[in-house]
Amino acid sequence: MCASKNYKEISIGELNRSKILNAAEKEFALHGFKGARVQQIADRAELPKTNVLYYFKSKESLYLALLEDILRLWNSRFDEATVSDDPAEVLAQYIADKMEISRCRPDASKMFALEIINGAPNLDTFFKDQHASWMAGRVDVIKQWIDQGKLAATDPHYLLFNIWATSQHYADFSIQINELRGKSMTQTDFAEATNNLVKLILTGCGLSVPTEFE
Amino acid sequence: MCASKNYKEISIGELNRSKILNAAEKEFALHGFKGARVQQIADRAELPKTNVLYYFKSKESLYLALLEDILRLWNSRFDEATVSDDPAEVLAQYIADKMEISRCRPDASKMFALEIINGAPNLDTFFKDQHASWMAGRVDVIKQWIDQGKLAATDPHYLLFNIWATSQHYADFSIQINELRGKSMTQTDFAEATNNLVKLILTGCGLSVPTEFE
DNA sequence: ACAAAAGCTGACCATTTAGTCTAGTATTTA
DNA sequence: TAAATACTAGACTAAATGGTCAGCTTTTGT
Known part of the structure; x- marks a missing residue:
């Protein structure tokens, strides 16, 4: 797939x-x-x-x-989401997209992780600025959702960090995960983990889980 | 501190x-x-x-x-928790301990992350077995909590992976986090992030947040 | 068919690397 | 205080590494 x-x-x-x-x-x-x-x-x-x-x-x-x-991989539909979109749909889809990257491109995820852990010596100012302004835009949309009462009050930064951390973990730490589960993650396992994660994050934001992720 | x-x-x-x-x-x-x-x-x-x-x-x-x-760092009070303990207390404390490691020993966390990402070539069978049996024990306790209705039904593996992913992210990806927040994390920020994370995970498990993490 | 462009590769080189050796100087111990 | 142990450090080495080069073959466009 x-x-x-x-x-x-x-x-x-x-x-x-x-x-x-x-x-x-x-x-x-x-x-x-x-x-x-x-x-x-x-x-x-x-x-x-x-x-x-x-x-x-x-x-x-x-x-x-x-x-x-690899940086192009990070582009997603979430980039264009606006305050008029449904946060549950948008966030669930974003999480699912991230999980899909972890499943299909684990080495890309690992390379990116290494680059960041090692102090991002090869990410130039242009990328960093672009990334920061992307973040500012997304934080803004999430804040508006919160203001409209669509989302429980939470720091949008932490919300995004949590989504990245959890989804990327399935790629970056796959060795540990496979060791501890006693078997490697199949496509079905990934689907289950995705639904589990969508439920955790969305519930944590006071959102209900879209039916396709149940 | x-x-x-x-x-x-x-x-x-x-x-x-x-x-x-x-x-x-x-x-x-x-x-x-x-x-x-x-x-x-x-x-x-x-x-x-x-x-x-x-x-x-x-x-x-x-x-x-x-x-x-570094492997000794991973030891925590959670290791000895039993089914008779209060899951909200135990898990909240475990998350807080993990966050404290990310704050005080970020390089240790990064070294461990690199070792795992790189395929764990230096973690011997003894450690892996020990780690796997620790996991089995903890999964068991969580399952019993679920059976007793103390905890919403969820896969205990994913629960632990999510806790590790999110807490370690604050150490491993600190460069990215600082860049996107426009400032580095103070001790106060860490306390806030900890409470935020405890709330997310515990709410996601159907637990209420202990007062000291509000 | 043929010339130009693209692709290929063994031999080679300058630099860097982990680790050794030897010969010394401090510090502890009896 | 003498002997033993712990520590310091420059010079060195063998192996590994990123990269060059010159001459070769294959592919492509006309």
């Missing part, structure tokens, strides 16, 4: 680029930027190391290309 | 060891095991590199010593 590319009519270069990006995402997720090795990315992509550096001029530019890709 | 050692009567060796451990925790939290550099740990500890390798025979043994320390 995860989105995947149509492999017809793509040049050998595009194919290799995508092989390299996939391999690199895995390696960076496993070892972070400093810890990842170009040779191991090459091995995983089944290409000689020189080939990796042919397509991406340096380890850093490969990392940055990947990071840019 | 964070716990700290009494520096009287400690030998120069103990002092240096602790300097090194502090410096290493920071470096490992910033770069992960592979990415951290012994030289930078030494610089941060204000000791020559050779000195670091005098006290800890290798980068790996330093990392392991630190990791062992």
Whole structure:
């Protein structure tokens, strides 16, 4: 069910680029930027190391290309929500979208987590400003919902942090989760976890759970 | 308010060891095991590199010593809770303890997060087994609470994952949080965030919030 | 068909890295 | 106070790493 590319009519270069990006995402997720090795990315992509550096001029530019890709993942329907939308629907869908990313792109989530934990040295001011203004806009909408009595009073910042923390946890800490559950999460498990999380967050905000998440 | 050692009567060796451990925790939290550099740990500890390798025979043994320390942090009063305890009290206190760790030992939390994200290559079978049996015990207690009608029906695994995810997020993603809030979290902010989180989780479990967390 | 562009890669290099060695200086102990 | 232990530190090394280069082959557009 995860989105995947149509492999017809793509040049050998595009194919290799995508092989390299996939391999690199895995390696960076496993070892972070400093810890990842170009040779191991090459091995995983089944290409000689020189080939990796042919397509991406340096380890850093490969990392940055990947990071840019990942930041685009964060876009969602919640970005355009306004005060006239139904908060229960919007938030439930946002949570579900986040959970879907954790299921389909766990390594992207891990790479992003590492970048933040390591002090976000590669996220430039432009991204940070953009991110901050996105946040300001969303906080504003949530505040208006609260003012209209649609939502229990709560700090919108903490609400969003909680949504990110819980949903991303299923990707970032999947090793621990699988260990403790004694089995890995199937698609059905993810659906159950999503409903569980929607219920927790929405109930916590004084909202009722939309029927499709019950 | 964070716990700290009494520096009287400690030998120069103990002092240096602790300097090194502090410096290493920071470096490992910033770069992960592979990415951290012994030289930078030494610089941060204000000791020559050779000195670091005098006290800890290798980068790996330093990392392991630190990791062992950190695993002990996870111990809490929740470990001994039984079905006869009040779930609201116990869970609220557990959440508060976790938040306190995020506030006082953010680098420890980050190091642990990196270890898990990177596939837990240094957590041995003994720890994993111990952790799994701890989990089984706690899941059991929560289930009994649910059977007794003290707690709304929910999967105890997800409940614990949610508590960890949200509380650790304040340490692991502090850079992002500070950026988006436009200021860093004070002790007061942490108290507020703790109460907010206790309310979310407990309400989500159908529990009422103990007065000290309101 | 053919030239230009794109793709490929082994050999190589400068730098960085964890860790050693040796030779010393403080500090503790008997 | 002498011997033993604990600590300090510069010089060094072997291995690993990111990256270059020059010459090769394959693909593509006309």
